[in-house]
Amino acid sequence: MKIFxxxxxxxxxxxxxxxxxxxxxxxxxxxxxxxxxxFAAGENASAATIAEMRARLGLDQPLHIQFLRYxxxxxxGDMGRSIYTGRPVxxxxxxxxxxxxxxxxxxxxxxxxxxxxxxxxxxxRRNSWVDHALRFVxxxxxxxxxxxxxxxxxxxxxxxxxxxxxxGRVEGWGPEPITGFYIIDSLINWDMExxxxxxxxxxxPVATLALPAAATIVRFxxxxxxxxxxxxxxxxxxxxxxxxxxxxxxxxLRNALIGTVTQxxxxxxxxxxxxxxxxxxxxxPGLGMFAVNSILNSDYNAVMGFTLIAxxxxxxxxxxxxxxxxxxxxxxxx
Amino acid sequence: xxxxxxxxxxxxxxxxGLALILIVVFAAILAPWLSTHPGDVTEFHTAIRLxxxxxxxxxxxxxxxxxxxxxxxxxxxxxxxxxxxxxLVAVLIGVPVGLVAGYYEGLGSDLLMRGSDVFLAVPQIxxxxxxxxxxGPSIENVILxxxxxxxxxxxxxxxxxxxxCKNETFVEAAIALGCSPWxxxxxxxxxxxxxxxxxxxxxxxGGTILTAATLGFLGLGPPPPTPEWGRTIAESxxxxxxxxxxxxxxxxxxxIVVMGFNLLGDGLRDVLDPRLRRASSGK
Amino acid sequence: MESDLIAVRDLRxxxxxxxxxxxxxxxVSCSIRPGEIRGLVGESGCxxxxxxxxxxxxxxxxxxxxxxxxVLFGGRDLLTVPEAALARExxxxxxxxxxxxxxxxxxxxxxxxxxxxxxxxxxxxxxRDPSFRGxxxxxxxxxxxxxxxxxxxxxxxxxxxxxxxxxxxVSGGQRxxxxxxxxxxxxxxxxxxxxxxxxxxxxxxAQILKLLKxxxxxxxxxxxxxxxxxxxxxxxxxxxTVMYAGQEVEEAPVAEFFNRPSHPxxxxxxxxxxxxxxxxxxxxxxxxxxxxxxxxxxxxxxxERATEICQQRPPAELAGPGHSVRCHHxxxxxxx
Numbered sequence: 001m002k003i004f005x006x007x008x009x010x011x012x013x014x015x016x017x018x019x020x021x022x023x024x025x026x027x028x029x030x031x032x033x034x035x036x037x038x039f040a041a042g043e044n045a046s047a048a049t050i051a052e053m054r055a056r057l058g059l060d061q062p063l064h065i066q067f068l069r070y071x072x073x074x075x076x077g078d079m080g081r082s083i084y085t086g087r088p089v090x091x092x093x094x095x096x097x098x099x100x101x102x103x104x105x106x107x108x109x110x111x112x113x114x115x116x117x118x119x120x121x122x123x124x125r126r127n128s129w130v131d132h133a134l135r136f137v138x139x140x141x142x143x144x145x146x147x148x149x150x151x152x153x154x155x156x157x158x159x160x161x162x163x164x165x166x167x168g169r170v171e172g173w174g175p176e177p178i179t180g181f182y183i184i185d186s187l188i189n190w191d192m193e194x195x196x197x198x199x200x201x202x203x204x205p206v207a208t209l210a211l212p213a214a215a216t217i218v219r220f221x222x223x224x225x226x227x228x229x230x231x232x233x234x235x236x237x238x239x240x241x242x243x244x245x246x247x248x249x250x251x252x253l254r255n256a257l258i259g260t261v262t263q264x265x266x267x268x269x270x271x272x273x274x275x276x277x278x279x280x281x282x283x284x285p286g287l288g289m290f291a292v293n294s295i296l297n298s299d300y301n302a303v304m305g306f307t308l309i310a311x312x313x314x315x316x317x318x319x320x321x322x323x324x325x326x327x328x329x330x331x332x333x334x
Numbered sequence: 335x336x337x338x339x340x341x342x343x344x345x346x347x348x349x350x351g352l353a354l355i356l357i358v359v360f361a362a363i364l365a366p367w368l369s370t371h372p373g374d375v376t377e378f379h380t381a382i383r384l385x386x387x388x389x390x391x392x393x394x395x396x397x398x399x400x401x402x403x404x405x406x407x408x409x410x411x412x413x414x415x416x417x418x419x420x421x422l423v424a425v426l427i428g429v430p431v432g433l434v435a436g437y438y439e440g441l442g443s444d445l446l447m448r449g450s451d452v453f454l455a456v457p458q459i460x461x462x463x464x465x466x467x468x469x470g471p472s473i474e475n476v477i478l479x480x481x482x483x484x485x486x487x488x489x490x491x492x493x494x495x496x497x498x499c500k501n502e503t504f505v506e507a508a509i510a511l512g513c514s515p516w517x518x519x520x521x522x523x524x525x526x527x528x529x530x531x532x533x534x535x536x537x538x539x540g541g542t543i544l545t546a547a548t549l550g551f552l553g554l555g556p557p558p559p560t561p562e563w564g565r566t567i568a569e570s571x572x573x574x575x576x577x578x579x580x581x582x583x584x585x586x587x588x589x590i591v592v593m594g595f596n597l598l599g600d601g602l603r604d605v606l607d608p609r610l611r612r613a614s615s616g617k
Numbered sequence: 618m619e620s621d622l623i624a625v626r627d628l629r630x631x632x633x634x635x636x637x638x639x640x641x642x643x644x645v646s647c648s649i650r651p652g653e654i655r656g657l658v659g660e661s662g663c664x665x666x667x668x669x670x671x672x673x674x675x676x677x678x679x680x681x682x683x684x685x686x687x688v689l690f691g692g693r694d695l696l697t698v699p700e701a702a703l704a705r706e707x708x709x710x711x712x713x714x715x716x717x718x719x720x721x722x723x724x725x726x727x728x729x730x731x732x733x734x735x736x737x738x739x740x741x742x743x744x745r746d747p748s749f750r751g752x753x754x755x756x757x758x759x760x761x762x763x764x765x766x767x768x769x770x771x772x773x774x775x776x777x778x779x780x781x782x783x784x785x786x787v788s789g790g791q792r793x794x795x796x797x798x799x800x801x802x803x804x805x806x807x808x809x810x811x812x813x814x815x816x817x818x819x820x821x822x823a824q825i826l827k828l829l830k831x832x833x834x835x836x837x838x839x840x841x842x843x844x845x846x847x848x849x850x851x852x853x854x855x856x857x858t859v860m861y862a863g864q865e866v867e868e869a870p871v872a873e874f875f876n877r878p879s880h881p882x883x884x885x886x887x888x889x890x891x892x893x894x895x896x897x898x899x900x901x902x903x904x905x906x907x908x909x910x911x912x913x914x915x916x917x918x919x920x921e922r923a924t925e926i927c928q929q930r931p932p933a934e935l936a937g938p939g940h941s942v943r944c945h946h947x948x949x950x951x952x953x
Contacts (some may be wrong), residue, residue, distance in 0.1 A: 016448065017451065017452055017455050020448070020449070020452030021452060021455065021456060022453075024429055024452060024453070024456075024461070025464065027463075028461075028464050028465055028468050029468065032465075032468050032469065033468055039468070044335065052449055054387065059506075084403070111351055135347075136347070136598075138598055139593065139596045139600060140589075140593060142489065142540075142596060143540060143544075143592040143596050144585075144589055144592075145544055145547050145548065145551075145564070145567075145585060145588045145589070145592075147548065147551045147564075147567065148567055148581070148584075148585030148589070149569075149585075150589065151570075151571065151574065151581050151585070152581075152582070152585070155574060155575050155581070159574065159575035160575065202348075226660070231721065232716065232721035232722050233717060233721065233722055233723060233725070234722040235675060235716070235722075236714065236716050236722040236723075237706060237724070238675050238704070239673050239675050239709075239714035239716070239809075240708060240709035240713065240736060240799070240800075241669075241703075241704045241705065241707070241708030241709030241710060241739065241740060241741070242704075242709070242713055242735060242736065242739060243704060243705070243739065244701075244704065245592065246735065250735075251724050251727070254724075254726050254727070255724070255725070255726055258726065269457040270457075272457050272460070273457040273458070273459040273460065273548075274457065276460075276463070276548075276552070277548055277551060278350040280552075281571075291463065292552055295463065295467055295553060295554060296553060298467075300467070300468075302560070303463065303464060303467045304464060305460065306460075306463075307456075307460055307464040308459045311455070311456040311460060311461075312454070313458075314456055314457055314460075315455050315456075318455065328726075329542065329726060329727055330725070330726055330728075330783040330785070331726075331783070331785055
């Protein structure tokens with residue numbers, strides 16, 4: 001019951017945020033350009049096509065009517081046609097979604113597996129050389145441009161050593177598409193060769209994306225553990241002789257992780273932003289590469305569609321994180 | 335204030351950060367004098383294209399035969415200009431919005447903050463891509479795209495700080511003494527929250543430079559032949575692995591300046607705002 | 618002396634700060650007999666919490682420096698016992714702890730039951746009971762029965778339901794009753810109660826104190842009770858030690874303490890108790906800075922009886938039968 005109230009509460013905030021996102025994208029695509037129809041029709045469109053586009057998009061209508069129609073069409077899944085692929089943008093985006101999700105989800109797991117233990121160690125060995133080294137490395141990890149790091153990894157591991165694939169998700173064609181997640185699909189088909197190949201291809205893109213994500217997790221976990229270590233309950237637990245290992249790995253860690261979980265939303269934002277360039281560098285056929293190609297081709301509808309879907313994903317992830325936090329933090333479900 | 339400087343001066347990593355920033359800023363200012371081939375921003379020498387680092391071209395040449403070292407120096411000017419102007423505009427929008435919304439309580443304030451929350455609900459780079467794509471590639475448009483997406487950070491911060499500051503005795507006293515709202519905000523609240531703004535701005539500089547470089551890499555930055563660092567790395571890709579210097583040095587330049595701001599921001603936060611560091615574990 | 622449960626000898630603890638070393642405990646001695654309820658009274662900052670934590674060995678490791686002294690307990694000097702052994706054998710088993718603020722002493726993200734079960738896992742007296750050896754399950758069940766019984770003893774309603782709750786779901790008074798139960802469950806010899814009622818409502822304070830006193834008396838458990846509230850100390854203590862600026866200045870049985878205070882500071886403390894005739898009266902002057910304390914007797918700047926000698930030489934401890942004081946000009950002769 002408490003959980004139900006919590007979920008409803010958070011979902012109610014979701015709707016205005018989504019409307020706000022629509023308003024911003026509408027403003028960018030319909031109000032800023034001198035002639036939105038020309039944008040939507042593409043660079044080489046004839047005057048007749050542009051005129052037709054203007055009528056179809058209702059650009060002769062007043063702005064608030066335009067906005068209503070815009071929201072209506074987006075909600076019914078119509079984001080216009082891509083000038084480059086000739087297909088509806090929504091279809092293009094949907095077909096590329098699994099590739100990006102697979103990449104970002106694997107990255108979140110890897111980043112958490114690396115970041116949480118390092119954050120705990122950094123806090124436990126506060127002001128030791130380990131702590132100082134980790135502080136420097138995490139600051140550096142957040143200062144490296146991910147497209148540059150990706151290129152360096154390619155240069156060294158793929159081109160110089162030849163031990164990792166340069167680009168793509170698998171060699172040749174992927175597994176029979178069922179979910180679009182190659183790891184899951186190859187497991188369903190029990191195709192171990194493809195599975196290994198998929199992992200092999202994931203190494204460099206995941207390494208690139210995981211660097212800033214793990215750095216963020218290390219910093220938040222460290223702060224959370226330090227906060228907890230200085231708390232009254234740790235003083236009490238120490239005074240009553242609970243073993244140090246139980247205090248740290250059970251009592252402190254649970255508290256610190258609740259703080260870290262709230263940051264997953266933020267981290268997902270970093271990953272989504274990073275995916276745009278990382279996918280472009282590794283020819284990873286996901287949303288990011290689609291966005292970059294659309295930018296290069298001046299495929300306006302596609303870029304706006306990407307903005308919408310990336311924004312929506314980010315909002316949804318934050319919604320889920322909020323609910324998750326409510327579930328694991330007993331203080332939230334009052 | 336003096337104590338702040340002394341504590342900061344004792345922190346080796348902050349000083350390293352400051353040194354890195356100063357190096358890049360001086361490189362930008364003194365670019366015409368430091369560069370070995372000042373003409374190479376627009377001039378090409380196809381005969382020596384893609385030469386590796388050597389005595390004449392310290393960091394090698396690019397696909398047009400232009401000196402990478404010289405172009406990097408001029409690129410620093412672009413990067414610093416974009417970051418400083420974009421952050422300045424974002425601060426000039428965000429701080430007043432946050433102050434006013436934090437000082438007055440009511441529907442207007444709520445709407446302002448909800449609005450900025452929507453901007454914060456979307457990754458900055460995604461919005462910046464959409465705006466830059468609509469406006470077309472140029473320095474001015476990159477700056478515009480960045481300031482439009484970054485101002486809500488300051489609005490949020492200043493709003494929260496103003497709200498908590500409003501209950502402090504010195505602000506209540508100023509209000510009770512009949513100071514005008516404008517006076518209270520600018521002369522009483524703003525100075526007491528300035529350290530948080532300084533910390534946020536320093537850290538924000540690093541993020542802004544990274545986003546600007548990413549826009550450049552995606553072809554949404556200032557158009558060629560501008561020696562923008564992100565664009566240079568994008569250009570280099572078709573000449574890898576042979577011309578490694580072409581990609582390596584511009585990325586190193588980005589790393590140095592962003593690292594500088596991050597190190598300084600981290601140190602400033604410890605000295606100016608220890609509360610922020612502790613609060614960073616939760617919301 | 619031979620029957621002392623715990624004896625603190627000449628304990629010196631300093632805290633490092635930006636301004637220098639603060640001598641928070643400067644040669645404190647104090648001993649407690651089995652079953653005795655001892656009050657440790659003083660203004661905030663006098664070092665009573667530091668003394669309590671030094672006995673438990675839970676001073677903040679980064680800033681606190683133990684510069685000398687002994688804490689004799691069970692034939693050992695606790696200051697020399699390794700941390701791991703202290704945690705395993707002493708804390709929570711021989712010496713238990715009741716914290717100042719029960720609302721923050723519970724871990725917020727685990728149920729009360731989990732936290733008590735973990736405590737019992739390590740500290741249950743049944744661990745020493747040979748009949749449960751090799752039968753952990755039976756022991757856990759017996760432990761649970763003991764816990765439920767103890768929650769009844771501290772007058773908590775509906776113990777089974779309480780164990781399933783999170784700390785923020787129960788009241789402050791209930792949390793402190795839980796803390797008392799948790800302190801006594803392992804059957805310790807000494808309980809250190811660090812201002813256990815400061816964070817509670819006045820109406821609840823008296824009940825909690827009475828409860829603590831009754832339970833400790835019945836089981837012959839000694840209590841070290843720190844407080845700045847003389848009224849509370851009067852309620853439950855057998856003997857009272859007064860601390861001032863890092864030193865103990867007077868120690869006496871409770872009746873003698875209130876009837877014949879010997880140290881001028883004790884006198885002022887008693888005078889500062891509000892009464893119908895006098896109203897509220899403070900003690901003029903400020904607590905000395907512990908980084909460079911005044912020479913001689915630390916109380917001399919605030920003392921009306923201070924003379925030259927008080928500024929020159931720290932007073933030696935004068936011990937009578939059951940009553941001792943550190944003062945050059947004590948107010949009363951000790952009772953014979």
